[in-house]
Amino acid sequence: MFYNFNKIEEVKIRLRSAEGHICEVEESAALMSSFIRSMIEGFNEVTEVSLPNINSVVIEKVIEYMRHYKDKDPPIIKKPIISSKMEENTSAWDAGFIDADWNMVVDLMTAADYLMMIPLRDLCCAKMACKFKGRSIDELRAEYHIENEFPSEMEENLEFQHPWRLE
């Protein structure tokens, strides 16, 4: 019987999403997540991890990130960010990867936090900071549907205390 020793297939980890879909990822890539790493190291021969609070679209996105940074370190984003454009804060690949709508970034951030992937979580944080940077209060309220919760007296008081908000 012929057996190709050079091409021993790597162990694949099966990630079960909230909908019950299964996404496969190579073990070496999956180890980037401290959550999955602790599962694998804790229980021998674990090949399936269920993630009941992450949907499959987000899992696919996370796997894309894992595969890209399998053999190299993600770039570190400096605090505070220099510009409101993501391309100027980090590498072109990262900026392209995180170029998604608000809900997707929130989901990705929650997922990264759950999976304990600090570089991905930081990337999401920086992306959100980009959306906030340089905006006025009214713009922010309009964009994120935030109602003005401050009573009017307090509002005046705020204006008096912090003249910079009128800039």
Add this chain to the structure above:
Amino acid sequence: MESLRSDLIREILEYLDSHSIMQVACTCKRLNQIAWNDNFWAVYLQIPKPYPRYHSGPYYFYNISELRAKFYTKMNLAGKNKQFYWDCAHALNNLRPIIKKGIRSSSQDYDQGIENTLKYEDSLYGHYWSSTGSVTTDANEYLIYELIDTSIVASVHFMCYRAGFQGGVIYPPQKIQIKIGNSDNDSDYHYSSEIYDVEVRNKYFTVLVLPELVIGKYIKLKLIGKVSPQPGDEKYYTVLSYVQCIGYPLKSFYEESPLKALSSTSEEIEEISKIDSEYISTQAKQEPADPFIIYQLMAKNLLNEFIDEALKGRSLNPFESYFYVERALQNDTEIDFGKVSCYELIGDLLFEKGRFDEALGIYQDSRDFWKWTMVLVRLDNYQSVRRVVMMNDPRLPKIADVIKMAKELGEIYYQNAKNYFKIEN
């Protein structure tokens, strides 16, 4: 937003500058609570903030009051005594050009030696330092200068040369690093800056040393990599037209120190020219100002007066022209183009204000043919664009480049360009 945990929101806020944090904190109660938590600011203020050390632009960068504040904070943390503060305050208020001479360069083409980079006036009349040609782009070069005396080094400035006679090629290095030492031996440089990328533009580049206190007698410009091949022999060169170093020589402490602890005389230290109204009335008509004098005029708010005085007697050098055109555009006054020298960044100013015909003239005179073609595309003058493209010269833009330019200008110009060259998709 509601779904995010407070600690994640804190993480986001840590990526913002303080002004933006204030804005976000005023939007709703929850964000206000998170941002005004004392613990948040304690953590936030401890994150080391990077201070940009490398600048490029139409003039060289300096904001001495900001730098001074940074410098004092640093020294305060280091626990220096009062005398030291006095001396440093004096030094930072009396910065001056400190290069004495060029000592050595890694290579030299013909008679284009390192001494050609020292005078700003020379650089305007085609004096420059050039390396010898190399076959690949990964060759490194260096320039070593001796300073007037062992000095506090504040900043290093340089400008790349645009070869107008070769069709406007610029020969910058890919990257630059500054080293400072007490002797010109390679192993004796005690300070090395970070490595910075250099743009392929005819701008002033500034590398600040200042918030650090660095003292030395020699500076080395390490020019890493090359960019442009010379038309003709297709070898790669690095060419700089002007190098300047600003700082304060230590010897001057003895002569100028407010406390006058010691006195000595030295001939090497040039007198810094006193800049006041009298200076302007005598000097402005005769002598064009170099970047350092312009910087001093700016700091004393005398630049407008100087330029008005200069316009009476002579034409302006590129550096003065930039301020003159910038001011005229702001005040909507007429520009006397007979007295303006060509400088590609003046073209940029005019282009932004929508004065395309004048920008076209400036780009043509400064031999920036890419920008020149861009203006033609903006003006929909495709007959001229076609002539440029047909010339089939490696230094000039091709059809693909023109399409790219049009795309950057906007959708209408992109469509026009595609229609003209009959390109689909």
